[in-house]
Amino acid sequence: xxxxxxxxxxxxxxxxxxxxxxxxxxxxxxxxxxxxxxxxxxxxxxxxxxxxxxxxxxxxxxxxxxxxxxxxxxxxxxxxxxxxxxxxxxxxxxxxxxxxxxxxxxxxxxxxxxxxxxxxxxxxxxxxxxxxxxxxxxxxxxxxxxxxxxxxxxxxxxxxxxxxxxxxxxxxxxxxxxxxxxxxxxxxx
Numbered sequence: 001x002x003x004x005x006x007x008x009x010x011x012x013x014x015x016x017x018x019x020x021x022x023x024x025x026x027x028x029x030x031x032x033x034x035x036x037x038x039x040x041x042x043x044x045x046x047x048x049x050x051x052x053x054x055x056x057x058x059x060x061x062x063x064x065x066x067x068x069x070x071x072x073x074x075x076x077x078x079x080x081x082x083x084x085x086x087x088x089x090x091x092x093x094x095x096x097x098x099x100x101x102x103x104x105x106x107x108x109x110x111x112x113x114x115x116x117x118x119x120x121x122x123x124x125x126x127x128x129x130x131x132x133x134x135x136x137x138x139x140x141x142x143x144x145x146x147x148x149x150x151x152x153x154x155x156x157x158x159x160x161x162x163x164x165x166x167x168x169x170x171x172x173x174x175x176x177x178x179x180x181x182x183x184x185x186x187x188x189x
Contacts, residue, residue, distance in 0.1 A: 002051055004028055010055055010066060022065040026072055033076055045077040101139040107166035108135075108142055109151040114167050 006025035008014040029048075032041055052070035055063065101108055112135060115121055116128050129145050136142055143151070155163060162168075 002048060006065075006069065007051065010058060010062060012058075018061045018065045022069060025069055029073060029076055033080055037080065042077065042081050045073055045080070049073045049077060098138050101142050103166070105143050105147075106151050106155060108139070109148050110155060110164055110166040111135075112148065113152055113155075114164065 004021075004025050005014060005016050006021040009016045009018060009021045029045070032044060035041070049070065052066055052073060055066040055070075058066065112128060112132050116126060116131050121131060128148070132143070132145055132148050158165070
């Protein structure tokens with residue numbers, strides 16, 4: 001909203017009829033308030049309010065329009081936020097599950113701890129909690145952290161030869177796949 005002709009006029013960037021610029025600005029505020037609120041409406045109005053609060057050194061006709069615009073923005077801000085918390089819609093593409101985990105939850109926990117232990121994400125600068133949060137967004141809130149840690153404790157209590165059964169199975173499966181691929185490539189030659 002601060003990129004409008006109204007703010008250009010206030011900043012002395014353009015010679016525009018103050019009343020016309022004011023009316024256009026008010027219409028933009030109204031259009032903003034008619035849109036579905038993603039939480040950023042209040043931020044935009046607050047920013048415009050702040051900018052209007054510090055208008056100075058302008059001719060009286062522009063000053064009057066700025067004061068009227070400020071009063072309008074403040075009123076709209078109160079009307080659109082009164083009695084409710086401002087919440088923001090995540091712009092992240094992972095707001096809904098991208099894929100569905102169809103394995104066991106314990107296998108998922110092994111994967112989380114395995115990836116974090118290997119240090120292959122963010123150069124190893126990620127906690128289990130943060131990694132779990134990201135993977136939960138991908139797979140749809142599969143397991144909360146408290147349950148994840150409990151599952152990890154249960155995995156640790158497994159027999160020594162089967163502690164990381166899922167990861168070991170994944171490793172063997174990948175080795176077998178590579179062996180099969182190699183075999184097919186030799187047969188094609």
